[in-house]
Amino acid sequence: MKMENFPAIDLLQVRKSYRDKIALEDISLTLSNRQCLALVGHNGAGKTTLIKIILGLLRPSHGTIKVIHQDPTSRNFNQLRCSIGFLPEQVLFQKTLTGRETLAFYARLKGLPTNNLDEYFDRIDLRAAADRRVGTYSKGMRQRLGIAQALLGQPKLLVLDEPTTGLDPVARQNIYRIIDEEKKNGAAVLISSHVLTEMDDRIDRVAILSEGRMVAHGSIPFLRHHIGMRSYLKINADPGTCGNIAAMFEAELPVEHPSTEEIVLRCLPEQKQEILRRVMAMETTITDIELIDPSLEHIFNAYSSAPSSGGNHV
Numbered sequence: 001m002k003m004e005n006f007p008a009i010d011l012l013q014v015r016k017s018y019r020d021k022i023a024l025e026d027i028s029l030t031l032s033n034r035q036c037l038a039l040v041g042h043n044g045a046g047k048t049t050l051i052k053i054i055l056g057l058l059r060p061s062h063g064t065i066k067v068i069h070q071d072p073t074s075r076n077f078n079q080l081r082c083s084i085g086f087l088p089e090q091v092l093f094q095k096t097l098t099g100r101e102t103l104a105f106y107a108r109l110k111g112l113p114t115n116n117l118d119e120y121f122d123r124i125d126l127r128a129a130a131d132r133r134v135g136t137y138s139k140g141m142r143q144r145l146g147i148a149q150a151l152l153g154q155p156k157l158l159v160l161d162e163p164t165t166g167l168d169p170v171a172r173q174n175i176y177r178i179i180d181e182e183k184k185n186g187a188a189v190l191i192s193s194h195v196l197t198e199m200d201d202r203i204d205r206v207a208i209l210s211e212g213r214m215v216a217h218g219s220i221p222f223l224r225h226h227i228g229m230r231s232y233l234k235i236n237a238d239p240g241t242c243g244n245i246a247a248m249f250e251a252e253l254p255v256e257h258p259s260t261e262e263i264v265l266r267c268l269p270e271q272k273q274e275i276l277r278r279v280m281a282m283e284t285t286i287t288d289i290e291l292i293d294p295s296l297e298h299i300f301n302a303y304s305s306a307p308s309s310g311g312n313h314v
């Protein structure tokens with residue numbers, strides 16, 4: 001099998017305990033190349049522990065782990081380290097070095113040339129400040145420099161812990177664009193984040209950790225479907241039309257009538273098209289239609305409050 005065909009991350013029944021505290025229990029997870037997985041969970045859910053195990057910084061108490069088809073705690077893994085880009089949650093740099101000197105330091109650690117660093121500064125939009133001392137950088141600039149060091153050497157696996165912390169909306173969009181580019185180049189990307197709002201369209205899969213257990217694992221549409229979350233179809237029309245729509249659907253669906261000129265149908269994802277078709281066929285005057293699918297945040301809240309559903313895969 002060619003190297004590119006191995007999953008970048010393959011965990012089976014991983015457990016980690018710190019003395020009598022079980023931080024992770026029965027975690028099985030795969031991440032393929034060209035995929036982006038979001039690892040989400042409340043404080044203390046076990047995200048950092050899992051990342052440290054993936055990076056070979058911690059040994060699991062039980063289970064098997066392959067990262068780019070090697071055991072990350074084995075000696076051979078050292079050769080693979082330069083194929084992994086890692087952005088830690090807290091990026092600490094030497095304040096007296098310039099951005100360029102900092103990046104050159106990390107490039108040398110990875111055995112990479114230092115004469116092409118401008119392309120990295122361009123990618124994170126920091127070229128103009130490359131020769132300024134890091135001590136003069138804002139929090140967002142330091143975070144972008146951290147991302148640049150993770151990108152050094154075209155990694156096969158990118159592990160980004162809270163990559164958008166401290167970034168303004170434009171910089172956040174730029175990070176997501178870079179993640180897409182890295183995926184297209186064949187990398188697997190693991191993002192650990194508390195900021196769920198902008199991630200819906202950016203990730204291929206999500207793994208939800210709760211108290212050390214994987215309570216859900218799959219694509220967003222799969223998890224929406226699995227937990228039976230309904231979409232909101234909000235329709236604004238004159239009172240007569242709203243009444244007719246309510247009469248048409250109330251035997252089939254939960255229907256809410258927040259005002260005489262607004263009606264909300266709560267439907268399953270697979271019902272959306274058929275409902276829209278029937279509404280549009282009514283030959284009435286509709287002033288507005290808004291369709292809201294449950295977001296990653298809604299899914300996370302639903303799984304976090306649900307009794308353990310035992311790790312669901314798609």
Ligand SMILES: Nc1ncnc2c1ncn2[C@@H]1O[C@H](COP(=O)(O)OP(=O)(O)OP(=O)(O)O)[C@@H](O)[C@H]1O
Pocket residue numbers: 018021022023041042043044045046047048049050
């Ligand atoms: N060195 C340690 N010794 C003992 N317990 C630890 C140690 N490191 C972590 N833990 C415990 O393991 C559990 C998981 O911690 P972890 O740091 O992995 O969570 P997290 O999801 O990354 O949290 P956060 O979002 O707050 O960073 C927590 O209950 C934590 O207190």
